[in-house]
Amino acid sequence: MKRKSMEGAECPVARSLDLIGDWWTLLLVRDAFDGIRRFSEFQHSLGISKGILAARLRALQEAGILQPVEPEDGGAYREYVLTPKGRDLFNVIVSLRQWGEAHCFQPDEAHSVLVEKSSGEPVGPLTLRNARGRSLDASATEVRKVGD
């Protein structure tokens, strides 16, 4: 299916999805946050073919989200790390995680947990606030379009 490109949209959600609205892309970004750096590690984590993985890594480099680096151990294999633009996807990954925790597991079913490194305690929920620090839910917000 040929999709309609959202590259020129005035909506930041649409432009983001044009770059990263793809299942594999975000799982590669998730793995990179978890410290995965090598082609073979990404492949093992995701269980996809070498050809597909190579294409996805190339697309993420072209989008400025991952960058190749010299291997930490001085070995022969190139490694990949998040750029600052890629690291800014942290909230996207965390929001997907927190929604999944709430809606994609049975109450007695185990799942991985995002914790604060220093304390080992689970993190709190991502929260949106107004300029004065009051938390906002969806019904307290609206989108102002260009020209409104």
Next chain:
Amino acid sequence: MKRKSMEGAECPVARSLDLIGDWWTLLLVRDAFDGIRRFSEFQHSLGISKGILAARLRALQEAGILQPVEPEDGGAYREYVLTPKGRDLFNVIVSLRQWGEAHCFQPDEAHSVLVEKSSGEPVGPLTLRNARGRSLDASATEVRKVGD
């Protein structure tokens, strides 16, 4: 391409993406947050064929994210609104929006803005905090896998 299902993964990010990690899905959810309810309005917003839109709306109903409701004006056309599970995707949409604002527009380029309804002021950034309210960035967190 046949993808590997993440339905049974222990990672909440993977399970979420299994349900909603798709460009169209999240744009339909975005439109529903913006108050779009009718088939024809979704179609106009997204510029996709009726067949594809019908399939996507059906998938979102099956996933428990959208539900059909009687039309507000008593007319003949079914309308669609977010379920509570669908409304919980608010942070996913906002995190994509805020990343797009930071990385997908030129400095002088206009984009739509998420504002607080009551004040009209732009919202602040989504923030992750620990149990004591201190804000956390990616480097302050790590994922504890099942069995760790």
